[in-house]
Amino acid sequence: MGIRVAVVGASGYAGGELLRLIAGHPEFDLVAATAHRQAGQPVAAVHPQLVGLDLVLAPTEPAALADADLVFLALPHGESAALAASLPENVRLVDLGADHRLTDAAAWTRYYGGTHAGPWTYGLPELPGQRAAIADSTRVAATGCYAVATILALAPLLAAGVAAPDDVVVVAASGTSGAGRAAKPHLLGSEVMGDLSPYKVGAHQHVPEIKQASGARSLSFTPVLAPMPRGILSTVTTVPTGPGVDPRAVLAEAYAEAAFVHVLPEGAWPHTAATLGSNSCHLQATVDVDSGRLIVVSAIDNLGKGAAGQAVQCANLMLGLPEATGLPVYGVAP
Amino acid sequence: MGIRVAVVGASGYAGGELLRLIAGHPEFDLVAATAHRQAGQPVAAVHPQLVGLDLVLAPTEPAALADADLVFLALPHGESAALAASLPENVRLVDLGADHRLTDAAAWTRYYGGTHAGPWTYGLPELPGQRAAIADSTRVAATGCYAVATILALAPLLAAGVAAPDDVVVVAASGTSGAGRAAKPHLLGSEVMGDLSPYKVGAHQHVPEIKQASGARSLSFTPVLAPMPRGILSTVTTVPTGPGVDPRAVLAEAYAEAAFVHVLPEGAWPHTAATLGSNSCHLQATVDVDSGRLIVVSAIDNLGKGAAGQAVQCANLMLGLPEATGLPVYGVAP
Amino acid sequence: MGIRVAVVGASGYAGGELLRLIAGHPEFDLVAATAHRQAGQPVAAVHPQLVGLDLVLAPTEPAALADADLVFLALPHGESAALAASLPENVRLVDLGADHRLTDAAAWTRYYGGTHAGPWTYGLPELPGQRAAIADSTRVAATGCYAVATILALAPLLAAGVAAPDDVVVVAASGTSGAGRAAKPHLLGSEVMGDLSPYKVGAHQHVPEIKQASGARSLSFTPVLAPMPRGILSTVTTVPTGPGVDPRAVLAEAYAEAAFVHVLPEGAWPHTAATLGSNSCHLQATVDVDSGRLIVVSAIDNLGKGAAGQAVQCANLMLGLPEATGLPVYGVAP
């Protein structure tokens, strides 16, 4: 008998990826999956890629979760706090939403609106000390998708003191699944194919999260919607604090023991397709010959390391399992 | 100590997918991967999605395969027969190429040219009697990608006598990985994105294979290149032999026990994205209200059930393992 | 002072393409563009590709059309008949919807539902006699997108008696703009990219239109949604009525004088990207070596020759202008 697992908000894209990972996890038993409007439908009617997974979506209510040892919350921002409060403390919760990521309530209010629900343990195991913190927690807030890609690229450079925290410029592009499954006109295939489209320019809600977790003090962050279902490519530039900085070496040392963060061989640059379906993050860095800026590029699958994979990784730690249990390292390509 | 496995032709797309599946297979140990021009390179330099898999591509020579209990041959058509002949009879071989699929030497010569190498056991486990035949073989010729999708849709209808074998019309579209990794101008991203392009119209080499394995006697087959990396959608139409034929029921019965072939619920139609990265085939059928023809649609991942997945499924049978060992049923979507 | 032109239903994809073509037409003056929910918005807010076209969308009411000599109706099926009835007889109307295409009221009711509004002159100029009929009309029903591609491939073969009208099998794939601009979950970019998806299998509403205009008596028609914004590729197979039929020669003769229908050189097959943004249809044909069936493939831009371009072509004829005025022959590729 394995660990009994439930997914709340299972009808969305992160929810579907959670179901796929849970179904393939050797220690997890999927006992419930909930949804709002699609409650009552078979999982496979909502996620055709899961044909053969015989489970009906339950309504999103505490009763549906009564049997679970572990609950993943994949709800829109602002909806998980209330449900979480209704669940027993000994049930492990991993929130894929933003409700519990920020320590700064004012930042929450400015970027998300309303009252902040308060912080949980921040679910990015690769940050120093965070594996242990997650293992000791029953409430973990998994990292945002853009935030994962950007923090993993940036944090070791700032921690090592080789880059300036007050001059960070990030342009990051995401596949469309990052925008969710709600049917909005600008997300139609006809609109997004063949198109690169910036959005929330100058004011994206991941800015305070990235600053909090990376140590950046000033951050210009521009997100771009890219014509592909999955993947985030984050291009992070900053300024070296002195001559002779080797950003690749700093990253390689920081992630020498990380199962899922790969600093590529010199000359090889990350690209998103290589991470599809995996929990991996690929990194590379250099110094710009003209401007002297440090440039770090990271690639992840926004539904993998950027959402469901990251959440399962945290859950493994919370449960005392090997961190990589049930998580693919290799991408599905081409 | 697991089964020692080698992949010949590991630099191509089917080869890369084989490496991914083997790396995740609980009973397989990858001992060698070979290539021609890319011999000497690390696997991850050729397949960036496999970063972390530490293996260097060896030259394609028998010596590289000396330790293997099981060898997958993923070579261009016409190149596997000679290598196969040089390997001991007790080494299990699965050929993903066409060299050993056809029983009709004349058909080989007409569609592929040159002299036929002779047939091996045909590697489509879902055909009646074929699981046992594969289990008894050390040489198996895995089914072609279009052929898998089309035969699974058609064979049960012909075997049940509900469809006419002399009037079969197939239009099948494939993602670009089916055309291989050789750099040809018409396969450039600039050319294929936004484009549907028919090719080999009126004379595709999978025609004799489909006829041989399905029982069709006359087959019109038109392949189309589609703007996506993976996936085959085969639309198969034929004529019912009498009134009241229920093609979906025939298929559902034929595949009631099949782990990887899913006849979808009524009203749901297969689409390729739902099979990405998996070894599954999705099927649906109906009777056309205007013409009365039977229409069956099947979807697979051309590198999964259409190539590497299918080959691993055959290998599992050859080795006495459960057929589904190490093979994903669920697709990676969106 | 040119011809005063209005577009009703200008917020959709066909409407946007009409605006683009009208703006570049040397004899047309765009005087009004109407919409429902988006009335009041500037055209460029709804169609960002038309930035610089300074016009505000008016509500869809007869008053907005009072100044127009020519009105294009690009409304959902079933909505144009009532508006058309309110406009003076001397105003030229081209309906891009289906309301007035069918001569068979029963077929309308079966495929579209409700009461048929009655037929107008059928707007496919390349059919024999149809140029003159269109030129004599003030009410023209432009051809459906799948229907254009299929009829142009099929009609000359049936008219010449070289193909059997009672055995026609068509599989046609369309870009997503053919499914319209309404935000539906299955049309999200995340869903359609990387995906081929059949729909309305066995019962598509273009079947009676294709039969009526081509002379086919039995038609199996399967549409597939393809991962690209525009383009239709129709693969049409039928049976020759005798030996030695040369379908390409029949098509080449039929379209020898057609400005927009190009029978490609032998060996070259149509593909959709080559027609993007144009009013052209590309054709090729052969005889299948195995089955002996005739195979014709046609490619169009579904918003060009399949909708807006076709409608402008009809309007040119209605107004006594050269048929090709303001219409691109060449596609935008890659």
Added chain:
Amino acid sequence: MGIRVAVVGASGYAGGELLRLIAGHPEFDLVAATAHRQAGQPVAAVHPQLVGLDLVLAPTEPAALADADLVFLALPHGESAALAASLPENVRLVDLGADHRLTDAAAWTRYYGGTHAGPWTYGLPELPGQRAAIADSTRVAATGCYAVATILALAPLLAAGVAAPDDVVVVAASGTSGAGRAAKPHLLGSEVMGDLSPYKVGAHQHVPEIKQASGARSLSFTPVLAPMPRGILSTVTTVPTGPGVDPRAVLAEAYAEAAFVHVLPEGAWPHTAATLGSNSCHLQATVDVDSGRLIVVSAIDNLGKGAAGQAVQCANLMLGLPEATGLPVYGVAP
């Protein structure tokens, strides 16, 4: 009798777009198109979108250009200078390659290698004074694709003194046609679809060109290959020189009279699909709320304003024609 025009290097993507624009230009007569390996082939065999354009590709030799008043050179970098030297001075030449763009010979040698051919008039008409300079020239070097997008976003801010020239960070993504038509493995459709891939990180050859034409003194420029055939989105950030800078207003004033550069309404951001097939550049700007940096985003069609359209615009000026003759303002979308 119009102006006799020839295209050298007509088999590539920029060459094909030039042919399309010339064919639709009311004052141009296409008299010759040349190629290397594809000389002798009909244009439509190389560019299927130009079916109906009856011209055979000539070898790239001066004799083929003897009748031309105007020659467009669309050759690989380093190949146009020699050919240009062989043509009479009164023949107008527009070079789409890089050979004559830079004024700094050392920068040429560092980024392109070899000896610099010397500068021609820089072909970006929207720069102050450049329209007149182009009109007075018979030799014009059209701007590079990334350079167009970036310079148009940046130059007015630096010229107005509102942005710091020594802190410019650019991340720009391009469709695959920008990488040319040579068949390279990493440009295969299977590789690029679903993928974002940075390249030449830290050392792109457009850096000196952008600095020269925009006035930037330090430039970090990271290019990314995006999964679409056409389009460039350039995200340009810099630092305001004082409080209260309104970058949008500066751009709007700079381009108030420009036919092809559109500063979008406030709140609307450029996206590439809206410029497809056009000669337009869309711009928007804001101040980042967190970092205070200026962010400007520009979108173009890399083969339009980024190559062939830009070149025709320059040619119009050189010939005393209205600048916009034969050039589309509106994009083809969706």
